[in-house]
Amino acid sequence: MYHRQNKDGYHSRVKGIDQKTLVFGDRTLMTEFRLNKGALVPRHSHPYEQTGYLVSGRMIFITGEESFVALPGDSWCIRMNVEHSAEVLEDSVAVEIFSPIREDYLPGRTF
Numbered sequence: 001m002y003h004r005q006n007k008d009g010y011h012s013r014v015k016g017i018d019q020k021t022l023v024f025g026d027r028t029l030m031t032e033f034r035l036n037k038g039a040l041v042p043r044h045s046h047p048y049e050q051t052g053y054l055v056s057g058r059m060i061f062i063t064g065e066e067s068f069v070a071l072p073g074d075s076w077c078i079r080m081n082v083e084h085s086a087e088v089l090e091d092s093v094a095v096e097i098f099s100p101i102r103e104d105y106l107p108g109r110t111f
Contacts, residue, residue, distance in 0.1 A: 001025065009107065010034065014041060016088065021105045029101040033094045041086040048098040050078040057092025
């Protein structure tokens, strides 16, 4: 599967955060997030390992009791079922990979 960059297909689940699934396979799914300054990802957990890379901007991640200020070029891995949240300090773009695939992020699914 290949994906050519375009402006279509973004969806919002959280105010100030747009998400688009780029590609997926049998075990992984890659998603781009466009996050607006001031947006908050509420504390949550899920049965997916979440590995990410900050393309641009600045964010604070809180995983368990640990916090991490992410700058462009930084990356992270959040293990399955670990509570985490994030605060967007500047307009940001992040790319994240989920394993196993998040069926709720597959194209054509209703949000």
